[in-house]
Amino acid sequence: MKTKNNALHLVRKYFPQVEIVVDSGKSVIIEVTPGDASSRDLKNPAACAFARATKRTFVADGVIIGRTTSYVVINKKASRYMNPETVTREIVSFDRGAGFYPGIYVLSRVNPSRRLGVSHRGGNSTGKHGKRLRHVTANVRVLGEK
Numbered sequence: 724m725k726t727k728n729n730a731l732h733l734v735r736k737y738f739p740q741v742e743i744v745v746d747s748g749k750s751v752i753i754e755v756t757p758g759d760a761s762s763r764d765l766k767n768p769a770a771c772a773f774a775r776a777t778k779r780t781f782v783a784d785g786v787i788i789g790r791t792t793s794y795v796v797i798n799k800k801a802s803r804y805m806n807p808e809t810v811t812r813e814i815v816s817f818d819r820g821a822g823f824y825p826g827i828y829v830l831s832r833v834n835p836s837r838r839l840g841v842s843h844r845g846g847n848s849t850g851k852h853g854k855r856l857r858h859v860t861a862n863v864r865v866l867g868e869k
Contacts, residue, residue, distance in 0.1 A: 730744040730794075730801075730803060730839055731743070731744050731801075733787075733794075733866055734787060734794050734796065734801045737768070737769055737785065737787050737796075738784070738785050738787075738796045738801070740799055741796055741799055741800065741801045742799040742800070743799065743800050743801070744794070744800075744801045744802075744803055744839065745800065745801070745802055745803065745839075746802075746803050746832075746833035746837075746838045746839055747802045747803060747804045747830070747832045747833055748832055748833075749832050750804075750829050750830060750831045750832045751780065751781075751804070751829070751830045752780075752827060752828075752829055753773070753776050753777050753780050753827070753828045753829070753830055754776060754780070754826075754827055754828075755772060755773060755776040755823060755824075755825050755826060755827075755828060756776065756825055757825050758775075759772045759773070759775040759776040759779075759823070759825070760772045760822060760823045760824065760825045762775055762823075765817065765818050765820060766818050766863065766864040767864070768787045768788050768789055768864050768866055769785060769786065769787055769788075771788055771814070771817055771818075771823070771864075772817055772822075772823035773788050773793075773810060773813065773814065773817075773823060773828070774786045774787075774788045776828075777793065777795060777830065778795075781795050781797065783795050783796055783797050784796045784797055784798065787801075787866065788806075788814065789806070789864065789866040790806065790811050790814055790815070790860070790863060790864065791805065791806050791811060792804070792805060792806065792866070793805075793806055793830055795830075803833055803839065804830035804831060804832070804833065805830070805831045805832070805833055805834070805837065806830065806831070807828070807829055807831055809828060810828050810829075810830075813828075814863065814864070815860060815863050818862065818863040818864055819862055819863065
């Protein structure tokens with residue numbers, strides 16, 4: 724249940740009126756127009772090019788676009804979507820100042836194994852191979868940091 728509370732806490736940093744966060748059950752097609760792509764609001768999860776296009780598509784009160792997860796806020800409810808690799812790469816490009824390429828993108832439904840409240844058992848152990856190496860992409864947005 725901790726995951727649900729974390730998601731709600733994160734969304735409330737941007738939209739305090741939200742009372743519930745739910746996982747999406749359907750994927751949605753988003754068209755990013757040249758007008759959306761002209762946004763220069765770098766590293767802003769609520770106002771970047773993809774956020775503008777998503778907000779327009781849903782006629783939403785607001786959106787939060789992270790590298791891997793997006794939230795669409797309508798009234799007091801936020802719906803969570805997963806970003807495909809194409810969107811993730813464009814977000815990194817946009818946040819580093821190279822722009823967001825206009826086109827058709829998809830916000831994916833949340834897979835059952837990634838749903839809020841589902842336990843992800845396991846640890847940081849990698850077995851006999853030792854410590855897990857992890858690369859962190861720099862100079863891009865981090866959700867929760869305003």
